[in-house]
Amino acid sequence: MTNPVPHIATARSVASAPAQAAGDSAVEIRNVSKWFGDVTALDNVSFEIRRGEFFSLLGPSGCGKTTLLRMIGGFETPNEGQILIDGVDTLGAPPYARSTNMIFQHLALFPHMNVLDNVAFGLKMKRLDDEVIKQKVHQALELVRLDGYGERKIDQLSGGQKQRVAMARALINDPSVLLLDEPLGALDLQLRLQMQDELRRLHKSLGNTFIFVTHDQGEAMAMSDRIAVMDQGHILQIGTPEDIYEAPRTRFVADFVGHTNVFDGHVSRIDDNGECLVACSGLTFRCIAPAGLTLEQPVSVALRFEDVTLGGDPGSADGTGCSATVTEKMYLGGMFRLETRTDEGVALTSDVTNSDAARLFAEGDTVNLTWQPANVSVLLE
Amino acid sequence: MVSITAGQENIAKRSARKPARSHRPYSGYRTALWIYAGAFYTFLYGPLLMIVLLSFNNSEIVGFPFQGFTTRWYDVVFASPALLKALGNSVGVGILAAAIATTLALSLAMGFRHQFRGKSIVLYLILVPIIIPGIIGGIVLLIFFGFSGVRSSLWTTVLVAHVNWVLPFAFLTLFPRLHGFDRALEEAAMDLGARPWEIFTRIVFPIIRPGVIATALFSFSLSFDEFIRTIFVSGFDRTIPVQFWGLIVDELAPELPAMAVLIIVISIFSSLVGFYFMWRASRSAATYARKAS
Incomplete structure (x- = not known):
C-alpha cells in the first residue's frame, strides 16, 4: 500500500x-x-x-x-x-x-461515447495503432453479435445490446x-x-x-x-x-441452494453398511454416514423437496419414508408442491411430478412419502 | 385492488354525466389566483418594462410622458468612449473571473468527492462569502489590498474581488454535477487502463461539460453585475455598473435607460444560455440514471 x-x-x-x-x-x-x-x-x-x-x-x-x-x-x-x-x-x-477486466453491475458504459468508442477504450488506453484497434473492435463486435451497431449511441440500445457492448468492451482486452x-x-x-x-x-x-x-x-x-x-x-x-x-455441507448451503427440508436431530444408529439413522423429533432419516460420525452426535439432515417421492412403502426400511397429511397443495405447472404434516407432527414439504396420482390428492388427504438414503444429506454444522 | 378500480369507474361515470363539476383543491379561488399572479408579475417586470420604454423616449429628461420613439440614446451610448471602455472592462473581467472561478470550483468539487476529516466545516467555509453583506465584503477587500500594498486596478483588485465573490456560487452549481457522478464510470475507465488524468479528460469532463459551461456563464453574469465590492476596489478603472453609478450621481443622463437595457440584455443572455446548458446537464444525467436502472 x-x-x-x-x-x-x-x-x-x-x-x-x-x-x-x-x-x-x-x-x-x-x-x-x-x-x-x-x-x-x-x-x-x-x-x-x-x-x-x-x-x-x-x-x-x-x-x-x-x-x-x-x-x-x-x-x-x-x-x-x-x-x-x-x-x-x-x-x-x-x-x-x-x-483483469470487469463487467459492472450496471454495466457502466460511457454514455457520451458510441458503441465503437466504448469497445475501443481499453485498446486506446494501451496506445495501440488505430488500424489494429479498428480491426479488433470489429472482431469484438462480431463476437458478441453486434456488428453494424458501432455508430449507435448507448441510449439507443436495448438492455441485451448494452450487455453485449459491456462484454465486448471487457473481452477485447483479452x-x-x-x-x-x-x-x-x-x-x-x-x-x-x-x-x-x-x-x-x-x-x-x-x-x-x-x-x-x-x-x-x-x-x-x-x-x-x-x-x-x-x-x-x-x-x-x-x-x-x-x-x-x-451434498451441501452446511445448513446454510442446503437452504440457500434449492428448496430443502432441514431437520435437527441426533445420530441414533450407525450400521455396518455405512448407513446411519438420524432421529429428528420423532421422524427418522436413513442416510449415508459421513466419515467420523459418532453415535448420539447432534447433526442436521437435509432433504430436498424434489427428493421426496409420493407413494411407495415407508415401512420397507427404517427411515426411508413416512405417512403424512396434506396441509397445502400448490400447483407449480410441471409439478405440485405438497406441504404435509407427518404422523409424528413434523412439517415436510415435497415437490412431486404432475402425474395422475398426484392430481388425485387434495388437502386433508393422507399420503405415503418415501425417499432414498443417498438423497439425505448430513449437515455437520 | 378490485374495489378501488370499481370506485374509480363509478367516479368516471358520474363525472361523465356532470362534466362541469370539479373537485380539485383551491378551484374556488381561481379568479383570486389569477389576480394575484397578475399583480405579482406586474410588480416583477413592470419596472423593467418601464426602463425599456424610457430608453426609446425622445426626451432630454429621464421620465414620462413619452415624447416619441427614438433610438438616439443607444447611439449616444455606443459613441461614448468612457462607456465603451467600461463595457470592455466588464466583459474582460467577467470572462477572466468566470474562467478562474470555474476552474477553482471544478477542482474544489473534485476534492469534495473524497471523504476527509472536517469536510462539512470546510464546505461551509467556502459558502460564507455568500452571506457576508456586500458592503462589508467591499471594505474588507479594500483594507486587505491596502495592507498588502496592491494598487487598485481592474486586473488586480477588481479581478480578485470578483473571483472571490463568484467562486462560492460556481462551486454550488458545479458540486451537484460531480457529487452525483456515477463512480462506476470512473472505475470502468480505470479497469480498462485509464490513469487518473485520462479518466478526468476522457470520462468525467466530457460528461459534466454542460454543467461546467453553465457554471462559467452564471459566473460571468454575477461578475458583470457586481457593483458594491467593485466600487471599493476599482480605483480609476471602471466597470459598467460603476460607470453607471457615476452617471446617476453626477447627472441623470438621458442615455441611462438605454445603458440599463444594454446591461440587462447582456446579463439575461448569458444567464439564459447558462440555464440552457444547465438543462442539458440535468437531462443527460437523467438519461444516464434511467439507463442505469
Missing part, C-alpha cells in the same frame, strides 16, 4: 506473460480479510480459482462476494492476506495495471481473468437466460477465466464449473454445481 510502484511493475509484467510460473491457478486468495470500520466483509478467506474456469461466487447480499471480486479487480485492498493473479502478488496494483459483478441482475427472465447462454458460449470459445458474482443459485448452477457459496464473509463450500446441490 505505502509503496505501490514496484508492485505495479510486477503486475504489468503479469499482463505480458500470464502463463509463466503460475501453475494452473489463475487467482489465488490467501488468508484474505477485509473490514470496513467495524463491519467485517471477509474473514480469513483462502481458495484458488483454476485457469480457464467459470467460477461463481454465490451468496446473499452482504456476504462479501462483491468485495472479494472488487479486490481481485484492484478496486479494494485487503486488510490482511494476499491475492495472487497468475501467480504474482497483486498488492497495491491499481486496476489499470492488472490483467483479460487473464474476467470479473462479472451480477451483470444480469437487472434483466427480465427471458433476456437473462439468453445472456447466460451468451456468456457460456463466450467462455467456451475464448477460454479466459471467468469469475461471476451472483445471488441467484439457479444462474450459478447453470453457468459455473465451480461455485463458492459465501455467507457473512466466509466461504462455506466450494465445489461443482452437483457437489453443492447434492
Whole structure:
C-alpha cells in the first residue's frame, strides 16, 4: 500500500506473460480479510480459482462476494492476506495495471461515447495503432453479435445490446481473468437466460477465466464449473454445481441452494453398511454416514423437496419414508408442491411430478412419502 | 385492488354525466389566483418594462410622458468612449473571473468527492462569502489590498474581488454535477487502463461539460453585475455598473435607460444560455440514471 510502484511493475509484467510460473491457478486468495470500520466483509478467506474456469461466487447480499471480486479487480485492498493473479502478488496494483477486466453491475458504459468508442477504450488506453484497434473492435463486435451497431449511441440500445457492448468492451482486452459483478441482475427472465447462454458460449470459445458474482443459485448452477457459496464473509463450500446441490455441507448451503427440508436431530444408529439413522423429533432419516460420525452426535439432515417421492412403502426400511397429511397443495405447472404434516407432527414439504396420482390428492388427504438414503444429506454444522 | 378500480369507474361515470363539476383543491379561488399572479408579475417586470420604454423616449429628461420613439440614446451610448471602455472592462473581467472561478470550483468539487476529516466545516467555509453583506465584503477587500500594498486596478483588485465573490456560487452549481457522478464510470475507465488524468479528460469532463459551461456563464453574469465590492476596489478603472453609478450621481443622463437595457440584455443572455446548458446537464444525467436502472 505505502509503496505501490514496484508492485505495479510486477503486475504489468503479469499482463505480458500470464502463463509463466503460475501453475494452473489463475487467482489465488490467501488468508484474505477485509473490514470496513467495524463491519467485517471477509474473514480469513483462502481458495484458488483454476485457469480457464467459470467460477461463481454465490451468496446473499452482504456476504462479501462483491468485495472479494472488487479486490481481485484492484478496486479494494485487503486488510490482511494476499491475492495472487497468475501467480504474482497483486498488492497495491491499481486496476489499470492488472490483467483483469470487469463487467459492472450496471454495466457502466460511457454514455457520451458510441458503441465503437466504448469497445475501443481499453485498446486506446494501451496506445495501440488505430488500424489494429479498428480491426479488433470489429472482431469484438462480431463476437458478441453486434456488428453494424458501432455508430449507435448507448441510449439507443436495448438492455441485451448494452450487455453485449459491456462484454465486448471487457473481452477485447483479452483479460487473464474476467470479473462479472451480477451483470444480469437487472434483466427480465427471458433476456437473462439468453445472456447466460451468451456468456457460456463466450467462455467456451475464448477460454479466459471467468469469475461471476451472483445471488441467484439457479444462474450459478447453470453457468459455473465451480461455485463458492459465501455467507457473512466466509466461504462455506466450494465445489461443482452437483457437489453443492447434492451434498451441501452446511445448513446454510442446503437452504440457500434449492428448496430443502432441514431437520435437527441426533445420530441414533450407525450400521455396518455405512448407513446411519438420524432421529429428528420423532421422524427418522436413513442416510449415508459421513466419515467420523459418532453415535448420539447432534447433526442436521437435509432433504430436498424434489427428493421426496409420493407413494411407495415407508415401512420397507427404517427411515426411508413416512405417512403424512396434506396441509397445502400448490400447483407449480410441471409439478405440485405438497406441504404435509407427518404422523409424528413434523412439517415436510415435497415437490412431486404432475402425474395422475398426484392430481388425485387434495388437502386433508393422507399420503405415503418415501425417499432414498443417498438423497439425505448430513449437515455437520 | 378490485374495489378501488370499481370506485374509480363509478367516479368516471358520474363525472361523465356532470362534466362541469370539479373537485380539485383551491378551484374556488381561481379568479383570486389569477389576480394575484397578475399583480405579482406586474410588480416583477413592470419596472423593467418601464426602463425599456424610457430608453426609446425622445426626451432630454429621464421620465414620462413619452415624447416619441427614438433610438438616439443607444447611439449616444455606443459613441461614448468612457462607456465603451467600461463595457470592455466588464466583459474582460467577467470572462477572466468566470474562467478562474470555474476552474477553482471544478477542482474544489473534485476534492469534495473524497471523504476527509472536517469536510462539512470546510464546505461551509467556502459558502460564507455568500452571506457576508456586500458592503462589508467591499471594505474588507479594500483594507486587505491596502495592507498588502496592491494598487487598485481592474486586473488586480477588481479581478480578485470578483473571483472571490463568484467562486462560492460556481462551486454550488458545479458540486451537484460531480457529487452525483456515477463512480462506476470512473472505475470502468480505470479497469480498462485509464490513469487518473485520462479518466478526468476522457470520462468525467466530457460528461459534466454542460454543467461546467453553465457554471462559467452564471459566473460571468454575477461578475458583470457586481457593483458594491467593485466600487471599493476599482480605483480609476471602471466597470459598467460603476460607470453607471457615476452617471446617476453626477447627472441623470438621458442615455441611462438605454445603458440599463444594454446591461440587462447582456446579463439575461448569458444567464439564459447558462440555464440552457444547465438543462442539458440535468437531462443527460437523467438519461444516464434511467439507463442505469
